[in-house]
Amino acid sequence: MRSKVVNLQEVLTKFQDGQTIMFGDWHGELSAEEIITGLLEKGVKDIDAIAVSGGMPDQGLGRLIVEHRVKSLATTHIGLNPVARDQMFAGELDVEFIPQGTFAERIRCGGAGLGGCLTPTGVGTDVEKGKQKLTIDGKEYLLELPLHADVALIKAWKADTAGNIKFRLTGRATNSYMAFAADTVIVEVEELVEVGELGPDEIDVAAPIIDMVYVRTGEKKPICPMWQRAKAKAEGGKK
Amino acid sequence: MAGLTGRALIAARCARFFKDGDFVNLGIGLPLMCVNYLPEGVDLWLEAEIGIVGCGATPSWDDVDPDLIDAGGQPASVIKGGSVCDHTTSFAYIRGGHVDAAVLGTLQVDQEGNIANWTIPGKLAPGMGGAMDLCAGVKKIIVATDHCEKSGRSKILKKCTLPLTGANCVTDIVTERCYFEVGEDGLILRELAAGYTVEDIRACTEADFTVADEIGTME
Numbered sequence: 001m002r003s004k005v006v007n008l009q010e011v012l013t014k015f016q017d018g019q020t021i022m023f024g025d026w027h028g029e030l031s032a033e034e035i036i037t038g039l040l041e042k043g044v045k046d047i048d049a050i051a052v053s054g055g056m057p058d059q060g061l062g063r064l065i066v067e068h069r070v071k072s073l074a075t076t077h078i079g080l081n082p083v084a085r086d087q088m089f090a091g092e093l094d095v096e097f098i099p100q101g102t103f104a105e106r107i108r109c110g111g112a113g114l115g116g117c118l119t120p121t122g123v124g125t126d127v128e129k130g131k132q133k134l135t136i137d138g139k140e141y142l143l144e145l146p147l148h149a150d151v152a153l154i155k156a157w158k159a160d161t162a163g164n165i166k167f168r169l170t171g172r173a174t175n176s177y178m179a180f181a182a183d184t185v186i187v188e189v190e191e192l193v194e195v196g197e198l199g200p201d202e203i204d205v206a207a208p209i210i211d212m213v214y215v216r217t218g219e220k221k222p223i224c225p226m227w228q229r230a231k232a233k234a235e236g237g238k239k
Numbered sequence: 240m241a242g243l244t245g246r247a248l249i250a251a252r253c254a255r256f257f258k259d260g261d262f263v264n265l266g267i268g269l270p271l272m273c274v275n276y277l278p279e280g281v282d283l284w285l286e287a288e289i290g291i292v293g294c295g296a297t298p299s300w301d302d303v304d305p306d307l308i309d310a311g312g313q314p315a316s317v318i319k320g321g322s323v324c325d326h327t328t329s330f331a332y333i334r335g336g337h338v339d340a341a342v343l344g345t346l347q348v349d350q351e352g353n354i355a356n357w358t359i360p361g362k363l364a365p366g367m368g369g370a371m372d373l374c375a376g377v378k379k380i381i382v383a384t385d386h387c388e389k390s391g392r393s394k395i396l397k398k399c400t401l402p403l404t405g406a407n408c409v410t411d412i413v414t415e416r417c418y419f420e421v422g423e424d425g426l427i428l429r430e431l432a433a434g435y436t437v438e439d440i441r442a443c444t445e446a447d448f449t450v451a452d453e454i455g456t457m458e
Contacts, residue, residue: 026308029305078364079366080311085364085365095364097364099369100371101371105330124405127371172324172326173326177327221305224312
């Protein structure tokens, strides 16, 4: 089977200014951190980002926001990134807030060939503004439309050379469904294995879905800066 | 638990809603304090939006795993028998009516069971996260809140003025002063914290409420 393993330079050929990019992550953790560093160094800008949160100023997508590379963000929460908040209030970052379950389901629709989904979430709130409302069996639902991206940036634990991937623990979160919802799907992994090492029920996303596999060259499981600070504070407090 | 006051009393009272084996989502902060006051013999399946069924205690810094985090991005653990799932499955649990109860903090709540806890336009806008889905899908929505704002203004209103998180979804309101059930016809005062009278509650509550025939002491 053809190998999909590439280096960072090859990954970066897939990116240009003005793309819609999906970032698989959680507050910037569980993200394709080395590829994001590559995007920063390449100077990619005017990104329309889709991510469950605005990351943190020193973690994940948050680093691109801090450098003003992101022009819009479809998300559920930016509470851990005060820079995103400031840019939003200053009119520099166009933020669309989406309820979290709806966010997940819109992306799932985008990757599963569905024209949208009907959800009760947001009925009776500002979220229903401008949306079609349907009544099914006497209950009201909002029609929510699919989300799709030019590129999805996925982080997984392991991949084989064919592109089968496996997540670990909460690492699957948004990474699993975003892998389906983009024209080009790039995964950053900690470990590369040979085809066959991951058994049929160990593979979370199948090889045909994945376009490129990039293997981390730095630390496999770095502790994020927020945790490092909290740990230092806790240990300092003990002394 | 006699002798508790303030936020500890709120958390302890909320914890008494739960039965052994309930599947529960607790918001960050005061709601999460409920786990410290669970009655004897009550173990819960705690849900985390990121996709954990059976969240355990916060691990020590020596035991953290960067692949195991909670909804707030903090180190998490999973109890024996607990599981992880992806984020769409997590919200199938929530929105699909499989979660028995959620405890939420709030900015405002009203006598129609509306809750507003996600934004103050122009001032506070972190995003709604999973709160709207919880309001839409969880059977019992317990609001755990200070009775009044720091300014002294009631947080329990006739009608919320801030943008809503959920409409007609709140089932119970627990404050450091009393417990209201949200009934079909409005709020019912069911319990008072030690030292408070019905008149005290009327004086600090904007919402209308009726008083239960038998009024209990909150503990």
